[in-house]
Amino acid sequence: MKKEKEMISWSSTYKINYRAIKLIYRHYPKMVLSHFFSIIWTALTPYVGIYLSALIIGELAGEKDTKRLTGLVCFTLITEAVIAFLSALLLKWKNSESAGMYHNIKRIWTKKLLDMDFVDIDNIETHKMLSAIEENHNGGGRGLVAVLGCYETMLSSIFTFLGGLALTVSLFAETVPRSAGNYQILNHPFFVLLILFVLLVITWLSPVLATKAGRYWTMNQNQYTLGNRLFDFYASFGYHREIAADVRIYHQDSMLDNWISDKTGVFESKGLFAGYAKGPMGFYNAMSAAVSVLFTGVIYLFVCLKAWAGAFGIGSVTQYIASVTKAASGLSELIETAGTMKINAPFLEKTFEYLDIPNLMYQGSLTVEKRRDRDYEVEFRNVSFQYPGSVDYALKNVNIKFRIGERLAVVGRNGSGKTTFIKLLCRLYDPTEGEILLNGINIRKYNYLDYMSVFSVVFQDFKLFAFPLGQNVAAKSSYDKERVENSLQKAGFGERLSDMPDGLETYLYKEFSEKGVDISGGEAQKIALARSLYKDSPFIILDEPTAALDPVAEADMYTRFNEVAEDKTVIYISHRLSSCQFCDEIAVFENGEIVQKGSHKELVEDKNGKYYELWQAQAQYYTE
Numbered sequence: 001m002k003k004e005k006e007m008i009s010w011s012s013t014y015k016i017n018y019r020a021i022k023l024i025y026r027h028y029p030k031m032v033l034s035h036f037f038s039i040i041w042t043a044l045t046p047y048v049g050i051y052l053s054a055l056i057i058g059e060l061a062g063e064k065d066t067k068r069l070t071g072l073v074c075f076t077l078i079t080e081a082v083i084a085f086l087s088a089l090l091l092k093w094k095n096s097e098s099a100g101m102y103h104n105i106k107r108i109w110t111k112k113l114l115d116m117d118f119v120d121i122d123n124i125e126t127h128k129m130l131s132a133i134e135e136n137h138n139g140g141g142r143g144l145v146a147v148l149g150c151y152e153t154m155l156s157s158i159f160t161f162l163g164g165l166a167l168t169v170s171l172f173a174e175t176v177p178r179s180a181g182n183y184q185i186l187n188h189p190f191f192v193l194l195i196l197f198v199l200l201v202i203t204w205l206s207p208v209l210a211t212k213a214g215r216y217w218t219m220n221q222n223q224y225t226l227g228n229r230l231f232d233f234y235a236s237f238g239y240h241r242e243i244a245a246d247v248r249i250y251h252q253d254s255m256l257d258n259w260i261s262d263k264t265g266v267f268e269s270k271g272l273f274a275g276y277a278k279g280p281m282g283f284y285n286a287m288s289a290a291v292s293v294l295f296t297g298v299i300y301l302f303v304c305l306k307a308w309a310g311a312f313g314i315g316s317v318t319q320y321i322a323s324v325t326k327a328a329s330g331l332s333e334l335i336e337t338a339g340t341m342k343i344n345a346p347f348l349e350k351t352f353e354y355l356d357i358p359n360l361m362y363q364g365s366l367t368v369e370k371r372r373d374r375d376y377e378v379e380f381r382n383v384s385f386q387y388p389g390s391v392d393y394a395l396k397n398v399n400i401k402f403r404i405g406e407r408l409a410v411v412g413r414n415g416s417g418k419t420t421f422i423k424l425l426c427r428l429y430d431p432t433e434g435e436i437l438l439n440g441i442n443i444r445k446y447n448y449l450d451y452m453s454v455f456s457v458v459f460q461d462f463k464l465f466a467f468p469l470g471q472n473v474a475a476k477s478s479y480d481k482e483r484v485e486n487s488l489q490k491a492g493f494g495e496r497l498s499d500m501p502d503g504l505e506t507y508l509y510k511e512f513s514e515k516g517v518d519i520s521g522g523e524a525q526k527i528a529l530a531r532s533l534y535k536d537s538p539f540i541i542l543d544e545p546t547a548a549l550d551p552v553a554e555a556d557m558y559t560r561f562n563e564v565a566e567d568k569t570v571i572y573i574s575h576r577l578s579s580c581q582f583c584d585e586i587a588v589f590e591n592g593e594i595v596q597k598g599s600h601k602e603l604v605e606d607k608n609g610k611y612y613e614l615w616q617a618q619a620q621y622y623t624e
């Protein structure tokens with residue numbers, strides 16, 4: 001079968017795993033530390049038991065001194081009790097620090113999504129990267145989660161190995177006496193080296209074979225990711241209310257059934273991975289298991305022969321067999337973990353490719369002057385803009401100024417650049433040419449959050465959360481009740497609020513509460529408008545949140561909003577001219593350019609202008 005991806009080098013494996021654990025430590029230091037201490041403790045303490053039991057057995061098989069024996073047994077019991085007590089404490093600490101680990105790790109990349117430049121959020125490539133990370137995380141915990149697992153086994157195996165080694169050294173140091181005749185060959189350095197060599201080869205071979213088996217997952221990473229992606233979609237598609245009707249009308253479930261068996265068949269009994277499991281993957285795993293059994297045989301033989309020849313007593317036999325076996329299993333686990341890290345490395349590369357997307361836009365540090373008189377002025381100066389990857393200009397040489405308290409309308413046909421204009425104003429994108437100024441300073445120089453405190457926007461496709469009404473309006477968990485109610489009143493939601501079963505505490509929709517209330521599109525718009533009023537920012541932008549309303553209802557809503565917006569600057573966007581007649585200034589967009597500016601009265605009189613043309617074309621809708 002053809003390899004999709006070659007393995008990465010050992011040094012890159014080490015570097016990327018080290019980087020990943022540092023990243024997790026930066027986010028969750030206590031979690032990493034609690035693992036560290038708990039694991040070392042768990043790895044080392046069994047040797048105390050092995051050593052003490054060997055002493056007891058030695059005493060039993062030897063002098064059988066009752067006093068010494070009683071002392072040894074009591075000491076062993078107390079020591080083991082203290083160890084068990086401390087182990088339980090450490091485990092509790094580790095478990096409490098790791099609670100929700102799966103989600104905590106996930107938060108590392110979801111947080112990145114919230115901080116990155118909008119231009120990257122809008123980029124399909126970002127979403128492809130993110131969903132690959134998610135799918136690898138969900139389907140088998142590959143990526144960052146696996147790093148924690150590796151860190152755990154790596155620590156445990158190193159300390160298990162070292163502890164075992166410490167108790168094993170004397171196995172080679174204790175020599176067979178002269179009286180043992182030919183058995184003295186067991187003392188010969190060459191023989192000792194041969195035994196060590198055989199043990200090391202077996203210890204190395206077993207995990208190497210297991211890693212060879214695991215490589216088939218990495219080599220087929222793309223198939224694995226696609227399979228998981230489709231399976232996630234398949235498993236969750238029944239939950240989406242918004243597609244439930246379509247699914248029934250078009251019987252889309254049967255189409256999905258075909259997709260799932262066709263494309264995610266890689267996981268099924270006749271699929272790709274099952275094929276590997278029956279073939280090379282299964283073979284390597286079986287060989288790995290068989291080889292490790294050989295190890296036990298060799299070590300039993302060597303230790304028993306030395307004891308037989310009189311090098312040490314029966315107590316030491318149990319100690320050596322246990323410690324050598326443990327040291328070897330530590331070493332074996334260490335090698336296997338290294339293999340797992342190598343298998344996981346390409347998944348980590350994908351994670352870092354995403355986490356390393358640079359944040360270039362929001363670097364400004366100036367604070368926006370908080371003015372009581374709200375005397376803010378915004379200016380677009382020769383602004384042109386192309387969407388990334390697009391050769392066409394969505395905005396061309398736009399020049400406009402607006403001052404606080406004004407009512408500005410941005411009108412034009414669909415696709416003329418109105419929303420793009422607002423996106424630039426809100427710094428979701430930076431202009432390709434020209435600059436936007438707030439009180440004479442390029443908006444790029446301001447701290448982004450500070451700059452955004454000046455604006456409230458209600459987008460056409462605004463979203464409300466399935467949280468309580470009050471929190472939706474305030475966009476915060478704790479809020480000023482009176483102000484929220486006031487904003488809802490102003491937005492025309494007052495009457496409906498008095499019907500809400502739990503007032504502001506009423507959940508919207510039913511996702512998070514059975515008592516949640518379903519609201520209509522019109523009601524949702526009012527809540528979104530209330531949210532823009534609650535923020536109390538000097539500029540409010542309404543980007544056709546009313547698109548679903550008929551022209552008369554939109555005009556009504558815009559006019560009403562005009563009254564409640566008081567001294568704020570409001571920018572109304574619409575493709576329907578009738579809604580914006582009351583504005584102080586109307587900017588007419590056409591193909592990304594402002595082709596006309598003026599009041600409704602001025603514009604409608606210019607019979608050669610675009611505004612007049614649009615007005616005439618739309619007049620049929622609102623002559624009544």
Ligand code: ADP
Nearest residue numbers: 122387390394413414415416417418419420421
């Ligand atoms: P309006 O709000 O007036 O309907 P837009 O500002 O949404 O117009 O769109 C202006 C132009 O930019 C249109 O030609 C549209 O196709 C294009 N456009 C909008 N969004 C994107 C985008 N994310 N990527 C590429 N082109 C876009």
